[in-house]
Amino acid sequence: MSIRAAIYDLLNDSEADVYPLVAPQGTTDPYVVYSVRRVPVRVQEGIVMEEIELTLNIFANERGDCFTLADAMYAGLEAATGTYGSETLDISNWVSETGAYIEELDKYMITQEYELKFS
Numbered sequence: 001m002s003i004r005a006a007i008y009d010l011l012n013d014s015e016a017d018v019y020p021l022v023a024p025q026g027t028t029d030p031y032v033v034y035s036v037r038r039v040p041v042r043v044q045e046g047i048v049m050e051e052i053e054l055t056l057n058i059f060a061n062e063r064g065d066c067f068t069l070a071d072a073m074y075a076g077l078e079a080a081t082g083t084y085g086s087e088t089l090d091i092s093n094w095v096s097e098t099g100a101y102i103e104e105l106d107k108y109m110i111t112q113e114y115e116l117k118f119s
Helices: 003-012 063-077
Strands: 017-020 031-043 046-060 082-084 087-102 107-118
Touching: 003 017, 003 031, 003 046, 003 082, 003 087, 003 107, 046 063, 046 087, 063 087, 063 107
Parallel strands: 017 031
Antiparallel strands: 031 046, 046 107, 082 087, 087 107
16 A cells, blocks of 8 residues: 555545545535645665645635644544554554635635654
């Protein structure tokens, strides 16, 4: 299993629809779109760990729904560990959160960032 698949499995345990990079047109609220930045940790023997910068964009039509889903994502990801497929998540740390209202979409959005470490 790849790191990408492991992250998808981790996020799919949430209470919302989760999509990598972009949500299909017509997706019902609330939902999460995520992106990943992978950074290898190298030693003489090779790559021993991957640090992942995970960004979640949480969308909802109602502010309360956006807050509720953001809280649920935080509860599921902060300090998470476990095995997803053949990948071991050593730790997930919350880094930051920002919020916005996107007028042209008439949606609320909360962006959360996490740092994950897989070995």
